Amino acid sequence: MSDFPAATSRSASANPGAADPPSRLRRVAMYALLGVLVGGSIVAIVRDDKSGRELWPFSAFPMYSNRPGWISRSHRVFGVLREDPTREIPLIADEYLYPIEHSRFYMAIRRMEESGRDRDQALAAALRETLERYEANRKAGRHHGPALRAVRLYELQYRLDPWARNRDRADERRLLAEVAAP
Amino acid sequence: MSRAALLLPKLREPWNRFWFAPASPTNLGFCRILFYGGVLFITWIDYSALADMGGAFWRPIWWFRLLGFPQPSREILQAVQLIWRLALAASCVGILTRTATAVAFFLGTYLLGLQYCFGGSGHSRIILVWAMASLALSRCGDALSVDRWIRGRRGAPAPRLGGEYRWPPRLVWVAMACAFFGAGVSKLHHVGLDWVSSDGLAVYLVRANYPLVRDADPPMLDWGLWLARHPWICRALAAGSLAVETLFPLALFSRRLRPIIVIGAFLMQLGITAVLGPNFDTFMWSYIFWVPWDRVAGRVLGSVTRWRPQPLVPRGQRLGVRRGSASVPGD
Numbered sequence: 072m073s074d075f076p077a078a079t080s081r082s083a084s085a086n087p088g089a090a091d092p093p094s095r096l097r098r099v100a101m102y103a104l105l106g107v108l109v110g111g112s113i114v115a116i117v118r119d120d121k122s123g124r125e126l127w128p129f130s131a132f133p134m135y136s137n138r139p140g141w142i143s144r145s146h147r148v149f150g151v152l153r154e155d156p157t158r159e160i161p162l163i164a165d166e167y168l169y170p171i172e173h174s175r176f177y178m179a180i181r182r183m184e185e186s187g188r189d190r191d192q193a194l195a196a197a198l199r200e201t202l203e204r205y206e207a208n209r210k211a212g213r214h215h216g217p218a219l220r221a222v223r224l225y226e227l228q229y230r231l232d233p234w235a236r237n238r239d240r241a242d243e244r245r246l247l248a249e250v251a252a253p
Numbered sequence: 254m255s256r257a258a259l260l261l262p263k264l265r266e267p268w269n270r271f272w273f274a275p276a277s278p279t280n281l282g283f284c285r286i287l288f289y290g291g292v293l294f295i296t297w298i299d300y301s302a303l304a305d306m307g308g309a310f311w312r313p314i315w316w317f318r319l320l321g322f323p324q325p326s327r328e329i330l331q332a333v334q335l336i337w338r339l340a341l342a343a344s345c346v347g348i349l350t351r352t353a354t355a356v357a358f359f360l361g362t363y364l365l366g367l368q369y370c371f372g373g374s375g376h377s378r379i380i381l382v383w384a385m386a387s388l389a390l391s392r393c394g395d396a397l398s399v400d401r402w403i404r405g406r407r408g409a410p411a412p413r414l415g416g417e418y419r420w421p422p423r424l425v426w427v428a429m430a431c432a433f434f435g436a437g438v439s440k441l442h443h444v445g446l447d448w449v450s451s452d453g454l455a456v457y458l459v460r461a462n463y464p465l466v467r468d469a470d471p472p473m474l475d476w477g478l479w480l481a482r483h484p485w486i487c488r489a490l491a492a493g494s495l496a497v498e499t500l501f502p503l504a505l506f507s508r509r510l511r512p513i514i515v516i517g518a519f520l521m522q523l524g525i526t527a528v529l530g531p532n533f534d535t536f537m538w539s540y541i542f543w544v545p546w547d548r549v550a551g552r553v554l555g556s557v558t559r560w561r562p563q564p565l566v567p568r569g570q571r572l573g574v575r576r577g578s579a580s581v582p583g584d
Binding site: 094100101108119126127128130133134135137140141171174176177182199207227229231232233235238239 | 391428439
């Protein structure tokens with residue numbers, strides 16, 4: 072690659088007036104791209120939907136844009152073990168939910184819960200698909216989790232502790248939906 | 254004449270200088286190699302698994318709906334991701350660079366967008382789309398590429414300094430400025446200055462340590478619990494991050510503030526990953542566009558060979574502007 076010395080050599084810097092300007096076509100293309108980027112970003116920032124309905128690839132980047140309280144409610148899916156129905160494991164690891172990431176999986180669940188009509192059918196279908204995908208991934212060796220007989224969606228409530236001493240046990244737990252394997 | 258009409262010619266010069274001041278093709282070549290190499294590594298996942306998803310989670314994003322793209326089959330996704338990876342590799346080393354970067358942009362935008370058709374969209378990888386678009390429109394293969402090596406063997410002269418090589422990294426700067434500014438405005442819009450004065454950041458830091466509460470990956474460290482017990486540190490961090498986000502566009506215009514703001518934003522994202530959890534890998538990789546690689550390489554070469562790189566424009570002198578040219582005094 073012989074062009075590095077030429078690009079920074081004394082001869083090049085001694086004659087900077089010889090620099091090539093961009094072609095007109097490329098300037099038009101660059102301005103068009105810039106216009107789309109800035110215009111789309113302004114629309115996304117003005118619209119700023121915190122629920123995740125973004126105008127991808129434009130976004131208002133609403134990270135940590137709400138006022139959280141010390142009492143936290145979250146909805147999480149648990150799997151009921153096939154070998155021991157009294158035991159449950161939380162489905163929060165990415166490999167259990169593959170190929171959807173944890174954050175987008177629960178974003179989708181939350182959106183289904185908020186949808187008024189067809190809420191129960193949508194949730195049941197999503198939970199059934201989650202169970203089937205978990206088992207398919209387990210059989211394919213993509214994760215080493217236990218076999219499941221059912222999945223349950225719970226609402227969990229925590230009073231957050233500054234030392235996180237209660238991180239493993241929710242103060243309240245309410246069953247919202249359950250789907251069993253056929 | 255109105256005041257705006259008088260102001261426009263004055264703005265024209267700094268505008269053209271910002272975008273089209275002569276720059277080395279080597280810097281853009283370094284950016285191309287690092288960017289595509291990094292993207293190839295960071296985005297190496299099996300996109301074809303998305304074909305096995307059932308319909309319960311299928312919720313296409315707006316332009317998938319607009320263009321009528323259905324959920325693709327596994328065979329199609331396997332072919333698309335293979336071509337995308339080949340295009341990324343070709344863009345990295347600079348083989349058929351124009352074609353490779355264009356293919357990398359279109360297929361990459363499709364595959365990254367497809368991920369967000371299941372569940373909900375995320376914004377961590379948006380920056381890749383704009384960087385790929387910028388490089389696809391540029392002459393990033395003019396230096397440090399196999400294409401250039403072949404042209405050199407055929408007797409083509411080495412590329413000169415040019416305005417062609419200035420704007421592509423700067424467009425990525427603008428994309429990053431839009432992202433940070435949007436994040437800052439969003440906090441002010443939804444929470445206001447309470448985001449700084451309340452204990453909101455302390456709550457987020459504690460939440461990140463609850464596996465069944467947090468919305469992101471687990472944090473690398475549990476230092477957030479210690480920080481959360483010191484309200485004034487949390488408020489100072491909240492004020493600092495809000496300032497970096499909302500003031501980030503100043504990094505585009507002020508050479509003095511640029512290193513402070515850009516390094517501040519980098520450290521902020523590193524800190525967020527460490528104590529709150531979200532992974533900014535692709536976004537943080539895009540900071541390579543802020544580094545003057547040709548100068549870094551010149552320094553490294555200079556320290557080895559005692560050769561000192563010369564400044565583009567000698568101190569106290571300004572570049573001449575050719576009539577009708579967009580190349581203006583050096584930045």
